[in-house]
Amino acid sequence: MRHGKYRFLAGALIVPLTLYGVFVLSPYLQAFQLAFTDWNGVSDQPRSVGFGNFARLWDDPLFLAGLRNNGLMLLVVPLAVIVLALALAAGTRGTKVYRVVYFFPQLLSVAIIAVLWQFVYTPNSGLLNGALSAVGLDSWRQSWLAEPDLALWSVMAVMIWSSVGFYVVLFSAAMESVPDDIMEAAAIDGAGPVTVFRRITLPLIWESVQVGWIYLGIAALDGFALVQIMTVGPGGPDNSTEVMGLGLYRTAFTFGKFGYASAMGVAIFFLTLSIAVLLLRVTKRERVELA
Amino acid sequence: MRTKHAFLTLWAALVTLPLLWALMSSFKTDAEIFDSPWTPPATPRFDNWSRAWEQASIGQYLLNTLIVVGGALALTMLLGALTAYCLARYEFPGNRFLYYTLIAGMLFPVFLALVPLFFVVDNLGMLGTYHGLILVYAAYALPFTVFFLHGFFRSLPGAVAEAAFIDGASHAGVFFRVMLPMARPGMVSVGIFNFLGLWNQYLLPKVLNPDPDHYVLAQGLAELAVSQGYRSDWSGLFAGLIIAILPVLLAYVFFQRQIRAGLTSGALK
Numbered sequence: 001m002r003h004g005k006y007r008f009l010a011g012a013l014i015v016p017l018t019l020y021g022v023f024v025l026s027p028y029l030q031a032f033q034l035a036f037t038d039w040n041g042v043s044d045q046p047r048s049v050g051f052g053n054f055a056r057l058w059d060d061p062l063f064l065a066g067l068r069n070n071g072l073m074l075l076v077v078p079l080a081v082i083v084l085a086l087a088l089a090a091g092t093r094g095t096k097v098y099r100v101v102y103f104f105p106q107l108l109s110v111a112i113i114a115v116l117w118q119f120v121y122t123p124n125s126g127l128l129n130g131a132l133s134a135v136g137l138d139s140w141r142q143s144w145l146a147e148p149d150l151a152l153w154s155v156m157a158v159m160i161w162s163s164v165g166f167y168v169v170l171f172s173a174a175m176e177s178v179p180d181d182i183m184e185a186a187a188i189d190g191a192g193p194v195t196v197f198r199r200i201t202l203p204l205i206w207e208s209v210q211v212g213w214i215y216l217g218i219a220a221l222d223g224f225a226l227v228q229i230m231t232v233g234p235g236g237p238d239n240s241t242e243v244m245g246l247g248l249y250r251t252a253f254t255f256g257k258f259g260y261a262s263a264m265g266v267a268i269f270f271l272t273l274s275i276a277v278l279l280l281r282v283t284k285r286e287r288v289e290l291a
Numbered sequence: 292m293r294t295k296h297a298f299l300t301l302w303a304a305l306v307t308l309p310l311l312w313a314l315m316s317s318f319k320t321d322a323e324i325f326d327s328p329w330t331p332p333a334t335p336r337f338d339n340w341s342r343a344w345e346q347a348s349i350g351q352y353l354l355n356t357l358i359v360v361g362g363a364l365a366l367t368m369l370l371g372a373l374t375a376y377c378l379a380r381y382e383f384p385g386n387r388f389l390y391y392t393l394i395a396g397m398l399f400p401v402f403l404a405l406v407p408l409f410f411v412v413d414n415l416g417m418l419g420t421y422h423g424l425i426l427v428y429a430a431y432a433l434p435f436t437v438f439f440l441h442g443f444f445r446s447l448p449g450a451v452a453e454a455a456f457i458d459g460a461s462h463a464g465v466f467f468r469v470m471l472p473m474a475r476p477g478m479v480s481v482g483i484f485n486f487l488g489l490w491n492q493y494l495l496p497k498v499l500n501p502d503p504d505h506y507v508l509a510q511g512l513a514e515l516a517v518s519q520g521y522r523s524d525w526s527g528l529f530a531g532l533i534i535a536i537l538p539v540l541l542a543y544v545f546f547q548r549q550i551r552a553g554l555t556s557g558a559l560k
Binding site for chain 1: 295298299302303305306307308309310312313316324325326327328329370371373374376377381383389392393396398399400402403404405406407408409410411412426427429430431433434461462463466487490491492493494497498508509510512513516517525528529532535536539540543547550551554555
């Protein structure tokens, strides 16, 4: 009755597995090999340099600048997004129209967001400086993306702007599953809104917060498109917005140092992995079940 | 209560103002944009839009994007559903191994694969081609799709499939005519997720699609914005930006309930 099972399986799986093997798996594996060579894309035989590329990373001022900037993003962006999103999600209980609006940036591709915000930050004809002048704050006008001290923060503001909406929707969906009678009971017992949030809502939606934290942590190690499109250089004034992804891209496709770029890729991979594991551990809590 | 609403309104303004401002600027002259960024145009200039569409090739980029994203989405959904179904509902040696190998693709940052991927695509002669981008997009969207739909196919009742087998349906028949229709809600969710993900691609086309005639929207706009310093047509660029934003925003306004439900169910899985 069920004959032909293996023929069906083989027929169904051959295309997706080939595609995955050729375009995903093999590049990932090759990257680890290339990372130990000085391959420049033209020589037939990549020459092994052992751990040389990795040693070089520690003396590469651009890579270190990228590491530092991604590190700052990792500290600032997820925290800001989660705090803002939690506050907004709690605030929108009952008024759904806000959530529809907050979600807008999530729909725009990151390149479009970068172009849009480049305009917002433009010194003379941008929205931000125009708005500051309109309310009489002329002295606050800045060339936002050209000041080394401001450029990275301006980029981080865009990251936050574009991600908050999704987490508002995510957290408010989780909050809706918290039964009203628990909240009411707590309110009757005299708990203020802050206590209710801290002691009841937050523990019950912690799993979504944890998921969000990991997504955002991984995203904070990217930043390629925003920096590449928005900031001068690219990489910003004095490398103030340099990110590791941009360094990798430039090393490979501008300078043709493919072996060295692969070593950067391996470093980014291990950083991503450690951060995911670390965040899983740090955000670990007793799982709270609704009775 | 007052401060709560002030806070909510403030964020709504922060989200919408840049978009409205770009919309307004797309109807202004360059001079108006430079002199008074903050005021509406004296007379709306629709020629910015036609200039963006034709001279700045936004129309071509939009078409390229539709071809690549549409093709990749169709391929991802078909292959992802087939793979997830086979792994979820058939016992065979190596099943677990294949599943975890596929899922592992979600853990690795694309940056790691970037250099070798470029040469793989180059060696296949697929740099800057539609089919090259479609295949790569689909391959990278596969892990999440399989992960998501695997759980979905697991949870479907087996009795219906059994009945179809007894009625003489083939394996493929059961999949396409019985199981796939039952998995529709899951397909819709993951389809929305994939659409936004593929639409959002920038790094992959930047590396794999060097041919300006085949640029996708994100690439084309970024290129225009970067070169705008040399050959300034700001109003046209704003119009191009709005053309790029509008289709998805309109789709969202009509389908916002499904889109947000689909995305959150995916993220919480």
